[in-house]
Amino acid sequence: MAPLVPSSQPWVEKYRPRQVKDVAHQEEVVRVLTNTLETADLPHMLFYGPPGTGKTTTALAIAYQLYGPELYKSRVLELNASDERGINVVRTKIKDFAAVAVGSARKGGYPCPPYKIIILDEADSMTEDAQNALRRTMETYSKVTRFFFICNYISRIIEPLASRCAKFRFKPLSEDVMSNRILHICNEEGLTLDAQALSTLSAISQGDLRRAITYLQSAARLFGSSISSSDLISVSGAIPEDIVKSLLVACKSGEFDVANKEVSNIIADGYPVSQLLSQFLDVIVNADDIPDEHKARICRKLGEADKCLVDGADEYLQLLDMASETIRALFNIPQGLVF
Amino acid sequence: MLWVDKHRPKTLDKVIVHEQVAQNLKKFVAEQDCPHLLFYGPPGSGKKTLIMALIKQMFGAGVEKVKMENKTWKIDTGTRTFDLELAMLSSSHHLEMNPSDAGFQDRYVVQEVIKEMAKSRPIDAKGKRAFKVLVLNEVDKLSREAQHSLRRTMEKYSASCRLILCCNSSSKVTEAVRSRCLNVRVNAPTEDQIVQVLEFIGKKENLQLPFGFAAWIAAQSNRNLRRAILFFETCKVQQYPFSANQVAPPLDWEQYVSEIATEILSEQSPKRLYSVRQKFYELLVNCIPPESILKKLLTELMKKLDSDLKHEVCRWAAHYEHKMRLGSKAIFHLEAFVAKFMSIYKEFLCAAFG
Numbered sequence: 001m002a003p004l005v006p007s008s009q010p011w012v013e014k015y016r017p018r019q020v021k022d023v024a025h026q027e028e029v030v031r032v033l034t035n036t037l038e039t040a041d042l043p044h045m046l047f048y049g050p051p052g053t054g055k056t057t058t059a060l061a062i063a064y065q066l067y068g069p070e071l072y073k074s075r076v077l078e079l080n081a082s083d084e085r086g087i088n089v090v091r092t093k094i095k096d097f098a099a100v101a102v103g104s105a106r107k108g109g110y111p112c113p114p115y116k117i118i119i120l121d122e123a124d125s126m127t128e129d130a131q132n133a134l135r136r137t138m139e140t141y142s143k144v145t146r147f148f149f150i151c152n153y154i155s156r157i158i159e160p161l162a163s164r165c166a167k168f169r170f171k172p173l174s175e176d177v178m179s180n181r182i183l184h185i186c187n188e189e190g191l192t193l194d195a196q197a198l199s200t201l202s203a204i205s206q207g208d209l210r211r212a213i214t215y216l217q218s219a220a221r222l223f224g225s226s227i228s229s230s231d232l233i234s235v236s237g238a239i240p241e242d243i244v245k246s247l248l249v250a251c252k253s254g255e256f257d258v259a260n261k262e263v264s265n266i267i268a269d270g271y272p273v274s275q276l277l278s279q280f281l282d283v284i285v286n287a288d289d290i291p292d293e294h295k296a297r298i299c300r301k302l303g304e305a306d307k308c309l310v311d312g313a314d315e316y317l318q319l320l321d322m323a324s325e326t327i328r329a330l331f332n333i334p335q336g337l338v339f
Numbered sequence: 340m341l342w343v344d345k346h347r348p349k350t351l352d353k354v355i356v357h358e359q360v361a362q363n364l365k366k367f368v369a370e371q372d373c374p375h376l377l378f379y380g381p382p383g384s385g386k387k388t389l390i391m392a393l394i395k396q397m398f399g400a401g402v403e404k405v406k407m408e409n410k411t412w413k414i415d416t417g418t419r420t421f422d423l424e425l426a427m428l429s430s431s432h433h434l435e436m437n438p439s440d441a442g443f444q445d446r447y448v449v450q451e452v453i454k455e456m457a458k459s460r461p462i463d464a465k466g467k468r469a470f471k472v473l474v475l476n477e478v479d480k481l482s483r484e485a486q487h488s489l490r491r492t493m494e495k496y497s498a499s500c501r502l503i504l505c506c507n508s509s510s511k512v513t514e515a516v517r518s519r520c521l522n523v524r525v526n527a528p529t530e531d532q533i534v535q536v537l538e539f540i541g542k543k544e545n546l547q548l549p550f551g552f553a554a555w556i557a558a559q560s561n562r563n564l565r566r567a568i569l570f571f572e573t574c575k576v577q578q579y580p581f582s583a584n585q586v587a588p589p590l591d592w593e594q595y596v597s598e599i600a601t602e603i604l605s606e607q608s609p610k611r612l613y614s615v616r617q618k619f620y621e622l623l624v625n626c627i628p629p630e631s632i633l634k635k636l637l638t639e640l641m642k643k644l645d646s647d648l649k650h651e652v653c654r655w656a657a658h659y660e661h662k663m664r665l666g667s668k669a670i671f672h673l674e675a676f677v678a679k680f681m682s683i684y685k686e687f688l689c690a691a692f693g
Contacts, residue, residue: 010374010497051515080491125487211518218374218521222363237509237522256649260641268527268562270380274510305657313661314630315508317637321657324650336651 011217012210015185020061023054024209025177029168033062040066040104040113044138044147046162048154049170052208058170059119059148066117068110075102075112080121090133094118098141116145123149124156131158138164172207175199182212191216192226200229204236239271244279248287251326259323266319273315277302277322290330297329342572343565346540351392355536356385356528356564364389364523368396372470375493375502377478377517379509380525383563386505389525394472394503398432405430414447423447433472439480446485449475453492456500471500478504479511486513493519533557533567540568549581592627593635600639607681612674619673629669633660633676640680648687655679 017023020033029047036042047055063076077097079089097118104114120126138147138161149165151157173181179198186193193201193216205212218235219227233240243266250262266276284290284298305322309315328335348354351368354361367373373393378386394402405428412423423444427436434456438445456471478486493502493516504520506512528536537553556574560567578585599618602611622632637656641649655676663672 010494013494013497051518121491122487125484208518214518214521221370221374221521222366235521237517237524256646256653268381270384270524270526272379272509308657308661309510311661312511312664313657314634314664315510316634317653317657317660320653324653328650333647333650335654 010214011185011189012213015181015188015213016057017054017061018064020058020065023058023061024181025173026054026058026168026170029058029170032166032168033058036062037065037111040111042066042113042115042146044142044149044165046149046151046154046157046165046167047170048151048157048167050172050208051152052205052210052212053170053172054209055150055170056121059121059150063117063119063148066111066113068108068112070108071110071112075116076119077116078119078121086127087129087133090130090137094134095137095141098137098145101144115143117148118145119148119150121150122152124151124153128158131161135160135164173209174207175202178202178205178207178209178212181209182216185213185216189220190225191220194228197227197229197232200232204232204238237272237275239276239279243269243271244276244283247276247280247323248283248326251323252330254327254331256324256327259327260320263316263320263323267316273319274306274309276319277306277309280322294329294332298326301325301329341569342540342544343568346543346568347388348392349395351389351396354385354389354392355539356532357389357525360389360523360525361392364393365396367393371397373397373501373521375497375504375520376523377504377506377509377512377520378523378525379506379512381527381563382507383565384525384527385564386525389523390474390503390505394433394474397472402430402432405435412448412451414444414451427452433474435474435476437476438485439477439482443482445481446488449481449485450488450492453496453500453502456496470498472503473500474503474505476505477507478516479506479508483513486516490515490519527562528564530554530557530562533560533562533564536564537567537571540571544575546575547580552581552585592622592625592632595622596632596635597639600636600643603677603680604640604643604684607685612678612681615677616670616674619670623670629663629673630660633663633673636676645687648683651683652680655683 020030020037023030045059047059049055060078064072067075077094079094097116100116102114102116104112123131134147138145147165149157149161154162154167179202182193182198182201185191201212201215205215215232215236216227219231222235223231247259247262247266250259253259267273281299281302284295284302287295290298301322305318308318325335327333351361351365376390378390380386391402407426407428409424409426412425414421414423423441425436425438425441425448427434429435434452436448436452438448438452441448453473456473475481481489489502502520504512504516509517509522534553534557537556538548541548541553553571556567556571560570574581574585595618599615602615619632623629633656637653640652644652659672659676659679662675663669666672
């Protein structure tokens with residue numbers, strides 16, 4: 001394999017914590033798992049929480065610390081949504097892997113406990129059938145195999161599976177923790193980031209550390225080693241404040257055609273509408289001159305439009321509909337025609 | 340060769356419209372490396388041009404030697420095996436495909452092709468460019484499963500391949516994929532920029548442009564550069580030297596839709612609805628996307644409506660377009676919209692004129 005150019009590795013991978021104790025902000029999990037490292041005793045685990053909070057990192061780190069590089073390959077099975085995980089795979093691949101018994105050969109200072117680990121990443125995208133098929137497998141082979149389930153939404157994991165695991169919620173990272181981590185990376189990479197840029201970065205990434213690091217790397221590549229907050233906004237795909245404001249101003253004018261023109265411009269400029277809706281929501285909620293009833297009506301429409309977008313509806317029509325409803329809410333015109 | 344292709348900028352330096360974006364992309368060329376990229380923007384704004392220029396500058400002329408192949412993959416899902424065929428363009432440095440063509444099986448294509456690329460990694464003596472570029476078009480049309488399976492695959496194989504994703508609306512790409520890419524927004528060129536491009540082409544082709552002619556075309560084009568250039572070429576074929584008041588025909592399907600709009604406005608009855616149905620069928624048979632028909636119809640109707648009515652009509656247009664996306668037969672929803680419109684309009688007329 002040809003050697004890589006050093007910069008080609010994403011920082012997200014480069015700075016992924018290799019040890020459980022380095023995982024930021026998730027104290028309970030870290031405490032339980034450090035304990036595990038000493039006693040080599042491990043329950044089935046279920047990690048859930050929003051993206052970018054360190055779930056996969058923790059699972060990989062503990063597996064690595066338990067087995068070390070040599071045994072890792074034979075003791076750990078990592079399956080994620082990109083692998084086929086239908087009921088058939090559960091019945092064959094997972095079962096076969098789970099059934100093999102292993103000894104506790106202590107090697108090179110790693111605990112190497114006498115069980116294997118199966119990591120099911122993005123488990124919420126597994127079908128219900130596949131999850132059901134796992135129930136008995138988990139119990140039968142619990143002597144020799146531990147399961148790690150990782151998911152964003154715990155509600156999509158069937159109850160029987162969830163009740164067999166120790167559950168850990170991964171919380172979104174607080175601003176301090178995130179700033180610390182970001183500053184650490186900046187030091188390593190020789191970047192300068194002022195306080196304002198740092199707080200912008202925390203704000204736009206909303207507790208998702210992976211997103212923050214990706215933005216930081218993109219900005220570093222595009223704008224060199226000193227990064228300002230506007231650079232970060234431009235790589236993050238956030239929409240500039242004045243665009244959102246001007247849409248509201250157009251709606252306040254009460255003229256449908258003015259709003260239509262503004263909407264067409266936004267679409268032609270290629271701004272993502274789902275992003276626009278969420279930023280528009282912020283502006284509406286924080287506006288002082290709009291009565292609460294009107295706000296409620298607009299927010300309801302925003303919700304509907306967002307759902308339609310998720311279903312794949314056309315961006316232009318949804319945004320136009322939203323703008324038209326906003327006008328009607330602001331001027332207290334009822335929906336439907338009254339003669 | 341069409342002017343659109345002939346005058347497409349081949350390198351990032353020659354890009355006229357998106358200079359800022361091109362400047363940024365040039366930094367990747369200098370580094371000989373790039374992160375995963377996601378280009379998004381309306382049609383005809385120049386996404387593909389930028390992507391091709393970037394790849395070409397990164398790898399040199401080698402990427403122009405492309406071959407088109409229909410590749411067949413053997414997919415083994417455990418329960419059954421089947422063959423999946425998909426057309427793709429490839430050179431020694433990059434691969435380009437349209438995974439959504441595979442329909443609901445798109446996720447196998449995405450996984451297979453990326454894994455295969457990771458296996459056969461190009462080796463360069465200098466240890467540079469040790470990756471291939473995979474260009475995926477229309478990622479917004481990928482199924483949710485396929486996008487999910489992209490997530491980890493993108494990370495796992497990041498050493499051996501870079502993905503360049505290209506789509507119209509980034510709302511339809513999942514957050515997980517977006518956050519793994521550097522997002523590049525390609526806005527539609529402004530009318531002034533279109534004028535600039537048209538004048539540039541005019542000079543290259545040795546044409547005399549009467550004053551205001553380019554501006555007129557730009558105004559017609561809806562900020563779609565490709566359309567503006569095609570339209571420009573049509574005008575040239577039709578009549579040269581240009582005259583300032585030359586009338587070039589609008590696209591014939593748009594003409595057709597505006598006829599439908601006039602018909603609906605002049606009479607609202609089941610009989611008229613029936614005659615409109617024929618026209619919709621004709622449009623659909625000619626592969627005009629139903630959402631374009633609906634949007635164009637809405638624009639045409641809007642021109643002649645009272646402002647109260649506009650709110651109501653646009654609400655229903657959005658409603659039926661959404662339903663159309665969820666359903667599978669577009670004609671029902673188009674007709675439902677027309678029927679709804681007729682009922683609203685008739686009610687309005689009765690109230691206004693008794």
